[in-house]
Amino acid sequence: METLEIKNLKVAIDHKPILNGVSLTVAPGEVHAIMGPNGSGKSTLAQTLFRHPKYEVAGGTMRFGRAKLNEMTTDKIAQTGMLLAFQYPQSVSGVSVQNLLKVAQSVRGERVSVDTFVKNLKQKAKSMRLPAEFLTRSLNEGFSGGEKKKAEILQLAMLAPKLVVLDETDSGLDVDALKIVGREVNKLKKNGVSVIIITHYNRVLKYIEPDFVHIMYHGRIIKSGRKDLAHTIEKGGYNQFIKTKQKG
Ligand SMILES: Nc1ncnc2c1ncn2[C@@H]1O[C@H](COP(=O)(O)OP(=O)(O)OP(=O)(O)O)[C@@H](O)[C@H]1O
Ligand SMILES: [Mg+2]
Numbered sequence: 278m279e280t281l282e283i284k285n286l287k288v289a290i291d292h293k294p295i296l297n298g299v300s301l302t303v304a305p306g307e308v309h310a311i312m313g314p315n316g317s318g319k320s321t322l323a324q325t326l327f328r329h330p331k332y333e334v335a336g337g338t339m340r341f342g343r344a345k346l347n348e349m350t351t352d353k354i355a356q357t358g359m360l361l362a363f364q365y366p367q368s369v370s371g372v373s374v375q376n377l378l379k380v381a382q383s384v385r386g387e388r389v390s391v392d393t394f395v396k397n398l399k400q401k402a403k404s405m406r407l408p409a410e411f412l413t414r415s416l417n418e419g420f421s422g423g424e425k426k427k428a429e430i431l432q433l434a435m436l437a438p439k440l441v442v443l444d445e446t447d448s449g450l451d452v453d454a455l456k457i458v459g460r461e462v463n464k465l466k467k468n469g470v471s472v473i474i475i476t477h478y479n480r481v482l483k484y485i486e487p488d489f490v491h492i493m494y495h496g497r498i499i500k501s502g503r504k505d506l507a508h509t510i511e512k513g514g515y516n517q518f519i520k521t522k523q524k525g
Contacts, residue, residue: 278305278439278469279342279357281326286337288318288325288496295321297496298337303440308462308472308485310507313493314515319475320364322493323444327351327361341440355381358439362429362446364475368417374428375412378435401434405457422449427457434461440471447474447481459484479511492518 281303288296296318303309311319325332326339328351339346344357369377379394389397399409407427417425426446433441443462447455462472462485474485482490482504490506491498492515500506500518509517 278471279344280304281440281471281473282338282340283322283326284338286322286325286339287335288321289333289335290321290331292333294335295332295496296325299493299496299498300337301491301498303471303473305439305471306466306469307489308466308474308487310482310485310487310490311473311475311493311498312477312490312507312510317493318496319493320444321496323361323364323442323473323475326442327354327359358437359442360433360436360438360440361442362426362433362444364444364448366417366425366429368415368420370415370418372416373413374416374431377416378432381432381436398431398435401431405431405434405461406453407431423451423454426450427454430458430461433465438465438470440473441465442473442475444475445477447476447478455481456484479507482507494519 283299283301286296286299287294299322301309311322313319321332325334326346328346328349334347341357341359346354375395375398378398382389382394398412402409402412405427411424417428420428426449429446446458450458459481466472474481474487476482487504487507490502490504492500492506492510494515
């Protein structure tokens, strides 16, 4: 398994600086939670890791094992085993969950017979309490907010990734769905998969135990700690860290 290594990453959108030097190392099997106020650059970091064309890399390096992400396109990055669950999953008319996953698997060179694939997919969906008809509907079209998030998790469970980035996957989920997400993520962790979870809420960290918690503010990681940092944030908000930062 590979280590993700981000060093002094600077990112701009339309020449406006958004990330101002982010460094982060995620070893195999580690769970890192990234928290921080709205607009601090969390989704920007996620999108940049996958080289979304809107985000200009103005400096720094991103590597996943030997793969130099700076020089790669999104489809090549997907082939390394990195996977992003979006904050706002898009609808794709005419493409079903089932078809999407089948294509995604074959792009990554996994050869599984259609029968086996569909059987596995149905089992997985059932364990996540998603009805079978869900798999043949157009992706995310008319899905409820929580169903979209579940479809993202289903993809994680099916695609055997090496590193996943969950951008607010927990937002809008009911407590049962939250537990299911927790269960799937913990399975990934056990298998040595690295996890970056971007979240505003402590409640998801009840089900997903983070090894590290980072606070992002104005495009920088201003504080890193263990799980208890999330509790400190919940009690006292972000101001306590921002003030310290300004003084020091
Ligand atoms: N296309 C864009 N054009 C201009 N500014 C942008 C664009 N996309 C993002 N930004 C700005 O970049 C900053 C960081 O946004 P980002 O989405 O990374 O924040 P976030 O930490 O994920 O916030 P949230 O917690 O609300 O999801 C914000 O100030 C946002 O307005
Ligand atoms: Mg965001």
